Each structure stands twice: as structure tokens, then as C-alpha cells.
Amino acid sequence: MHFGRHISGQFNAELESIRTHVLTMGGLVEQQLSFAIQALHKDDIDLARKVVRDEHKVNAMEVSIDDACTRIIAKRQPTAKDLRLVMAIIKTITDLERIGDVATKIAYVAIETPTNSEKQFQISLEPLCRQAISMLHQVLDAFARMDVDAAASVYKQDDKLDAEYEAVIRQLMNYMMDNPENIPDVLQVMWSARAIERVGDRCQNICEYIIYFVKGKDVRHLGEKDIDELLKE
Amino acid sequence: MHFGRHISGQFNAELESIRTHVLTMGGLVEQQLSFAIQALHKDDIDLARKVVRDEHKVNAMEVSIDDACTRIIAKRQPTAKDLRLVMAIIKTITDLERIGDVATKIAYVAIETPTNSEKQFQISLEPLCRQAISMLHQVLDAFARMDVDAAASVYKQDDKLDAEYEAVIRQLMNYMMDNPENIPDVLQVMWSARAIERVGDRCQNICEYIIYFVKGKDVRHLGEKDIDELLKE
Numbered sequence: 001m002h003f004g005r006h007i008s009g010q011f012n013a014e015l016e017s018i019r020t021h022v023l024t025m026g027g028l029v030e031q032q033l034s035f036a037i038q039a040l041h042k043d044d045i046d047l048a049r050k051v052v053r054d055e056h057k058v059n060a061m062e063v064s065i066d067d068a069c070t071r072i073i074a075k076r077q078p079t080a081k082d083l084r085l086v087m088a089i090i091k092t093i094t095d096l097e098r099i100g101d102v103a104t105k106i107a108y109v110a111i112e113t114p115t116n117s118e119k120q121f122q123i124s125l126e127p128l129c130r131q132a133i134s135m136l137h138q139v140l141d142a143f144a145r146m147d148v149d150a151a152a153s154v155y156k157q158d159d160k161l162d163a164e165y166e167a168v169i170r171q172l173m174n175y176m177m178d179n180p181e182n183i184p185d186v187l188q189v190m191w192s193a194r195a196i197e198r199v200g201d202r203c204q205n206i207c208e209y210i211i212y213f214v215k216g217k218d219v220r221h222l223g224e225k226d227i228d229e230l231l232k233e
Numbered sequence: 234m235h236f237g238r239h240i241s242g243q244f245n246a247e248l249e250s251i252r253t254h255v256l257t258m259g260g261l262v263e264q265q266l267s268f269a270i271q272a273l274h275k276d277d278i279d280l281a282r283k284v285v286r287d288e289h290k291v292n293a294m295e296v297s298i299d300d301a302c303t304r305i306i307a308k309r310q311p312t313a314k315d316l317r318l319v320m321a322i323i324k325t326i327t328d329l330e331r332i333g334d335v336a337t338k339i340a341y342v343a344i345e346t347p348t349n350s351e352k353q354f355q356i357s358l359e360p361l362c363r364q365a366i367s368m369l370h371q372v373l374d375a376f377a378r379m380d381v382d383a384a385a386s387v388y389k390q391d392d393k394l395d396a397e398y399e400a401v402i403r404q405l406m407n408y409m410m411d412n413p414e415n416i417p418d419v420l421q422v423m424w425s426a427r428a429i430e431r432v433g434d435r436c437q438n439i440c441e442y443i444i445y446f447v448k449g450k451d452v453r454h455l456g457e458k459d460i461d462e463l464l465k466e
């Protein structure tokens with residue numbers, strides 16, 4: 001019915017502007033996560049405080065992009081692929097904001113347990129963190145190009161992240177059993193590890209939205225195999 | 234521009250039908266959570282398995298309501314309050330689905346640690362669970378009536394849930410320090426407690442969507458005080 005209306009140059013410009021904002025928000029979230037993890041590793045309280053201070057920027061971006069999406073729906077009445085783009089964006093920014101929350105949580109751990117707990121326990125979250133940040137970076141890249149194959153590839157990396165997470169938890173658990181007096185501090189590191197593992201799940205969600213936009217099919221709650229089948233079509 | 238279009242009886246019927254589906258989904262999620270917790274308390278593996286088996290019903294409802302919302306936007310081009318309702322629903326079902334995930338996680342803990350771990354540790358998650366289920370029940374009720382005052386009241390209850398959670402964590406931590414050999418099992422109960430605490434945050438999100446729908450203002454990332462101010466207007 002309204003098909004073709006989106007040929008309007010103004011509408012296209014508005015959609016492009018929203019997409020650019022999502023990528024800016026993604027970049028900020030990536031930076032927040034990266035700074036938070038750096039603060040935890042290097043015991044850098046100032047950097048951790050900066051992450052906490054900047055959280056509101058991520059939140060404000062979420063609210064502003066959400067508002068722009070609602071306005072574009074009301075004003076432009078997008079259908080088909082345009083509407084799917086707006087829907088994909090609305091969901092993507094929710095996950096990005098939650099990754100921003102993870103960064104803040106880790107920053108608080110860095111502030112509250114100032115004697116570089118990780119080193120103290122001889123356990124490093126670094127490989128886990130590196131993987132999570134890499135997944136986030138790649139999914140933002142896939143989003144920028146709306147590349148389903150790249151999205152499917154990121155999706156599959158979550159298994160590796162989960163395995164790394166399990167290994168970290170096992171190490172921390174053994175450390176706890178040998179050093180029960182350190183349990184409160186170890187638990188803080190454990191919560192951080194779990195939060196980082198959840199970043200992978202959030203990245204998987206964003207992969208699903210990219211596939212939904214491009215393929216027009218909601219692949220949430222499907223398995224990897226079904227997603228592969230769909231992408232072959 | 235399109236104002237008044239929603240006077241169409243058919244459109245109203247469609248919106249009503251979607252709202253009813255959200256409430257059905259909410260009811261199912263509440264039941265899943267309640268069964269999962271019961272399974273954990275009473276060491277009822279069959280009930281826990283039922284929760285795991287029924288997870289797909291919650292997921293299917295999320296996908297189907299989401300799809301109905303997208304179709305209503307494309308077909309009816311809602312604006313103003315109608316559009317806000319659709320947006321509030323899209324976000325609400327995401328949080329409901331995540332509460333459904335919590336139920337499944339707790340059910341898995343009940344299956345994997347079959348010797349009623351809670352009793353064993355002489356620590357009960359029951360008050361925490363009761364509060365979380367009560368918040369969920371009340372927020373669904375507020376959603377059904379789109380009652381902002383009820384939503385604001387649920388919003389405030391999260392502080393109590395957090396305090397109860399902190400108390401449980403402290404007890405479990407002390408137990409761990411005294412009985413390091415039980416750390417793996419205690420951690421399972423700790424993860425469950427944390428998942429239940431997150432249910433409160435999800436309920437707060439739904440409160441925010443109710444306020445957004447009724448008041449037309451996005452109150453995410455505002456504090457309780459600002460929300461109170463807004464509701465006084």
C-alpha cells in the first residue's frame with residue numbers, strides 16, 4: 001500500500017541518521033567495556049570512575065534513538081524492510097544499553113576491590129574479556145554493513161566464550177575452596193566473569209536482529225543449525 | 234494527520250487482542266517462575282522438568298506477539314497513544330521472556346542439585362522468591378489496567394527485594410566460608426538468588442513502559458524521585 005514511499009530522500013536520510021547514531025552508541029559501549037576491563041586489570045580507579053561517570057551518555061543515547069524510531073514510525077509509516085530496520089534498531093539499542101550496564105558493574109568492582117584481585121588470585125579474566133570485546137566489535141561491524149554471514153559467524157563464537165567462562169569459573173571455584181578467607185573478593189571477580197559472559201548472549205541477540213532485518217525472519221529461539229539453513233536459502 | 238483513524242472498531246479489537254495475549258504470556262511466565270521455585274524448594278524434579286519443557290511456549294508467545302505488533306504498525310499506522318501502546322508491548326514481552334529464562338535456569342538448578350540444596354544449607358530463598366513473584370503479579374495487574382500509580386508502587390518495591398537479596402548472599406557467603414567443600418552447590422543457589430533478584434529489575438522495566446504509555450514520557454534511567462514528580466503532574 002505505502003510501498004515505495006521510502007524512496008523519499010528525506011526519509012532515507014532520517015533512517016541513515018538513526019543507523020549512524022546506533023553505530024556511535026555501539027562505539028561508546030565498546031569503549032566503556034574496554035575501559036572497565038582495563039581498569040579491573042590495571043587497578044586503575046580513575047579509569048573505572050570515568051566509566052561510571054560516562055554511563056549516562058549511553059543511557060541518553062538509548063532514549064534518544066528510541067524516540068527517533070518512534071517518531072519515524074509515526075511520521076513516515078514505514079512498511080516492509082524499512083519497518084524491519086526500525087524494529088531491529090529498537091531491539092539492538094536495548095542490548096547495547098545492557099552491555100553498557102555490564103561495563104559499569106565491572107567498573108564498580110574495580111573501584112570496590114582496589115588491590116587488583118585478579119592478580120592476587122592468579123587468575124586472569126583477560127582472554128574472556130578479549131573474546132567478548134571482539135564479539136561486540138564484530139557484531140557492530142556486521143550491523144554497519146547489515147551482513148548476515150558476518151552475523152552468523154559472530155553468533156557461533158559464543159560457544160567459545162562460554163567454554164572460556166566455564167574454565168574461569170572452575171579456576172575461581174578451586175581457588176575459593178583452597179582459600180575460603182578470600183571468598184568475598186573472589187565472588188566479585190566471579191560476578192564480573194558472569195557479566196562478561198552475558199555480553200556474548202547480547203551480541204547473539206544483535207546477530208538475530210541483523211538476520212531478521214535482512215531475511216525477514218525472526219530467528220530467536222532457533223538453534224545454530226536452523227539459522228545456517230535459513231542463510232543458505 | 235492520521236489521528237482518529239484508531240476509532241476503527243477493527244483496529245481497537247486488534248489492539249485489545251494483543252494486550253490480552255501479553256497478559257496470557259505474563260500469566261504463563263508467572264506460573265513458570267512459581268513452579269521453578271517450588272521445584273527448587275521441594276526437590277521436585279518432575280515439576281522442574283515441566284518448566285524446562287514449557288519454556289518454548291513462552292518463547293513462541295514472544296515471537297508471535299512481536300510479529301502481531303509489527304503487522305499492526307505496518308497495517309494500521311498507529312500514532313500517538315496507540316503507537317505508544319504497541320511500543321510498550323514490544324518492550325514488555327522482551328522482559329517477560331527474560332523472566333521466563335530465569336524460571337528455566339532455576340529449574341535446571343533444581344534438576345542438577347537434586348538433594349534440596351537450600352535445606353542442606355539451612356538457607357531459604359523463599360522470602361526472596363515470594364517477593365519477586367508478588368512484584369511480577371502486581372506489575373501484570375498494573376499493565377492490565379494501565380495503572381501508573383500501581384506501577385510506581387511496584388517500582389519502589391525493588392529496594393526491598395534488593396535488601397532481601399543482599400541478606401541471602403551474605404548468609405550463603407558465610408556458609409561457604411565455613412564449609413568450603415560445599416562451594417560448588419552453594420554457588421548454584423547463589424546464581425539462582427541473583428537470577429531472582431534480576432526479576433525485580435525486569436518488573437521495574439515494565440513499570441517504566443506503563444508510565445511511558447500513560448504519560449507519554451520515557452522515564453528509563455530517571456530515579457524514583459523524578460518518577461514521583463512526573464506522576465504528580
